[in-house]
Amino acid sequence: MDKQQAKQRIEKLRETINHHRYLYHVKDTQEISDSALDSLKKELFNLEAEFPDLITPDSPTQRVGGQPLKEFKKFRHSQRMLSFNDAFLKEDMEDWLGRISKLLTGKEKKDAPISDIGALIDFYCELKIDGLAIELIYKDGILETGSTRGDGNVGEDITQNLKTIEAIPLRIDDKREIIVRGEVFITKKEFERINKLQKQKGLPLYANPRNIAAGSVRQLDPKIIA
Numbered sequence: 001m002d003k004q005q006a007k008q009r010i011e012k013l014r015e016t017i018n019h020h021r022y023l024y025h026v027k028d029t030q031e032i033s034d035s036a037l038d039s040l041k042k043e044l045f046n047l048e049a050e051f052p053d054l055i056t057p058d059s060p061t062q063r064v065g066g067q068p069l070k071e072f073k074k075f076r077h078s079q080r081m082l083s084f085n086d087a088f089l090k091e092d093m094e095d096w097l098g099r100i101s102k103l104l105t106g107k108e109k110k111d112a113p114i115s116d117i118g119a120l121i122d123f124y125c126e127l128k129i130d131g132l133a134i135e136l137i138y139k140d141g142i143l144e145t146g147s148t149r150g151d152g153n154v155g156e157d158i159t160q161n162l163k164t165i166e167a168i169p170l171r172i173d174d175k176r177e178i179i180v181r182g183e184v185f186i187t188k189k190e191f192e193r194i195n196k197l198q199k200q201k202g203l204p205l206y207a208n209p210r211n212i213a214a215g216s217v218r219q220l221d222p223k224i225i226a
Contacts, residue, residue, distance in 0.1 A: 003051060003054075006047055006050070006051045006054065007051075007054055009047060010044060010047050010048065010051070010054055010059075013040055013043060013044040013047070014044065014058075014059055014060060016040060017037065017040050017041060017044065017060045018060060018169075020032055020037050020040075021037075021060065021166050022169075024037075024166070041060065041061070044059070044060065044061060045061050048061055057142055057143075057170065058142055058143070058170035058171035059170075060170075062163065062170070063163045063164050063166070063170070072156035072157055072158060072218070073156070073157040074150075074154050074155075074156060074157070075145065075147040075150075075154065075155050075156060075157040076153065076154050077135060077147070077149075077152070077153060077154070077155065078179070079179075080152050080153055081133065081135060081149045081150075081152050081153075081155070081181065082152060083133065083149070083152070100121075104121065129183045129185050130183075130185065130208075130209070130210045131183035131184050131185030131186075131209075131210055131213045131214070132148065132183065132184045132185070132210070132213050132214040132217060133148070133149040133181070133182075133183055134146060134147065134148060134149070134158070134162065134181070134182060134183070134184055134217075135147050135148075135149070135155070135179060135180070135181050136162070136168065136179070136180040136181075136182075137177070137178070137179050137180075138172055138174070138177070138178045138179075138180070139177050140175050141171050141172050141173065141174060141175050142170065142171055143159070143162075143163065143168070143169070143170050143171070144159075145157060145159050146158055146159040146161075146162035146163070146168075147159070148217075148218075156218075158217055158218065161216075161217045161218070161219065162184070162217065165184065165217075184213050184214075184216075184217050185209060185210070185213050186209045186212055186213050187209070188209060190209075191206070191208070191209040191212065194206065194212060
């Protein structure tokens with residue numbers, strides 16, 4: 001196989017592998033068996049080993065790599081990364097809506113009925129996910145940096161570790177600089193599976209899902225996470 005043929009095959013393999021990984025890790029479904037997918041990944045790995053100049057940062061083979069770190073580098077957020085305040089009472093929600101109203105209309109709460117806000121914006125609600133807050137930065141469609149929130153101004157660069165998470169795309173179809181914020185978490189089902197394995201091995205059980213998620217992405221060796 002010459003270099004041009006290898007390039008075409010590598011691109012096809014990457015597209016196919018990413019497609020099936022997306023189905024498995026995001027859509028929770030499969031079109032091919034695990035062994036078939038492993039076979040495709042092995043072929044891609046071998047081709048990139050033979051033609052190393054064809055390796056790109058967004059290749060599926062680059063999710064796990066690099067030497068263990070001695071420590072994480074600090075990363076300063078371009079805009080402060082805030083957290084949400086808890087609201088336990090109806091009055092807490094009304095105060096928050098009042099601040100939104102003032103922000104959007106310039107009027108104080110008493111001058112702008114809460115019902116007016118519905119004409120300005122839509123609200124989307126979701127269940128609270130308790131994980132580790134992270135920020136992803138994409139430039140020219142490639143994942144460039146992944147970091148923790150830290151104190152809101154300065155976090156830690158954990159890019160190497162976040163690349164091991166299959167649900168995080170290494171490439172997106174948008175060339176603008178895009179900042180994405182979210183949570184790294186594990187499901188209760190996965191939490192129970194991990195603790196079951198811990199118990200079988202005679203190891204201490206984890207206290208809660210958040211502890212596992214937060215502790216995993218802060219490992220200095222990305223191979224441990226993978």
